[in-house]
Amino acid sequence: MDITSNxxxxxxxxxxxxxxxxxxxxxxxxxxxxxNDGGVIAKGVESxxxxxxxxxxxxxxxxxxxxxxxxxxEALANAEMxxxxxxxxxxxxxEAYQELLRMPI
Amino acid sequence: MIDPLAQTMKAATSGMRAQAQRLSVASENxxxxxxxxxxxxxxxxxxxxxxxxxxxxxxxERPSLDRSQGEMIFDPNHPLANEQGLVESxxxxxxxxxxxxxxxxxxxEANLTSFKQAGEMYRGLxxxxxx
Numbered sequence: 282m283d284i285t286s287n288x289x290x291x292x293x294x295x296x297x298x299x300x301x302x303x304x305x306x307x308x309x310x311x312x313x314x315x316x317n318d319g320g321v322i323a324k325g326v327e328s329x330x331x332x333x334x335x336x337x338x339x340x341x342x343x344x345x346x347x348x349x350x351x352x353x354x355e356a357l358a359n360a361e362m363x364x365x366x367x368x369x370x371x372x373x374x375x376e377a378y379q380e381l382l383r384m385p386i
Numbered sequence: 387m388i389d390p391l392a393q394t395m396k397a398a399t400s401g402m403r404a405q406a407q408r409l410s411v412a413s414e415n416x417x418x419x420x421x422x423x424x425x426x427x428x429x430x431x432x433x434x435x436x437x438x439x440x441x442x443x444x445x446x447e448r449p450s451l452d453r454s455q456g457e458m459i460f461d462p463n464h465p466l467a468n469e470q471g472l473v474e475s476x477x478x479x480x481x482x483x484x485x486x487x488x489x490x491x492x493x494x495e496a497n498l499t500s501f502k503q504a505g506e507m508y509r510g511l512x513x514x515x516x517x
Contacts, residue, residue: 349403349406351399351400351402351403351406352399352403354399354501355395355396355399358395358501358505359392359395361505362391362392362505362508365508365509365512366512369512369515369516370515372516373515
């Protein structure tokens with residue numbers, strides 16, 4: 282797990298952004314083709330959900346007495362790190378988008 | 387790409403797991419210190435390499451037995467007594483077990499600290515993004 286791959290919320294924001302782009306684009310102009318960075322973001326989302334899934338399995342195993350508390354702590358810490366990263370990146374993207382919205386035309 | 391901070395957490399977790407097991411072995415020995423013929427268990431640590439990331443974590447092997455002879459006590463009426471009327475008591479030395487338990491505790495704390503440290507460093511890094 283690393284910082285770049287956990288940009289989960291980024292994808293949601295990016296999607297919103299491209300929708301907004303389409304809405305706000307002047308009708309006569311050629312719409313810019315969306316760049317092909319969906320793969321990276323999708324991978325990020327996948328890795329993020331993997332981390333969350335591993336928390337779920339570890340916690341269930343711990344409840345069943347199949348694993349130790351250390352594993353739960355590790356999985357939870359990983360998930361916390363991933364979530365914080367995702368939220369931070371999302372906030373940054375939203376902030377940047379709002380900055381664009383405030384731009385005088 | 388493997389995040390070194392996540393690796394730190396993984397290594398620290400394996401250390402904590404091993405030390406917890408060590409404490410369990412020590413308390414097992416302590417609880418059996420009055421059992422006749424009990425041989426104290428010895429903890430065996432082993433290095434575990436994750437070949438994908440090159441991370442060395444600590445693993446636990448099956449505990450081995452300390453085969454040294456325990457104190458022989460004269461008690462002819464005991465069912466385990468030999469021809470000379472001697473019974474072998476356990477070879478557990480309480481002082482050693484207590485020291486081992488204390489060491490496990492300290493080592494666990496060290497691993498816990500490095501775990502926390504990794505988390506704090508990561509949070510500090512994210513703080514840069516947050517402004």
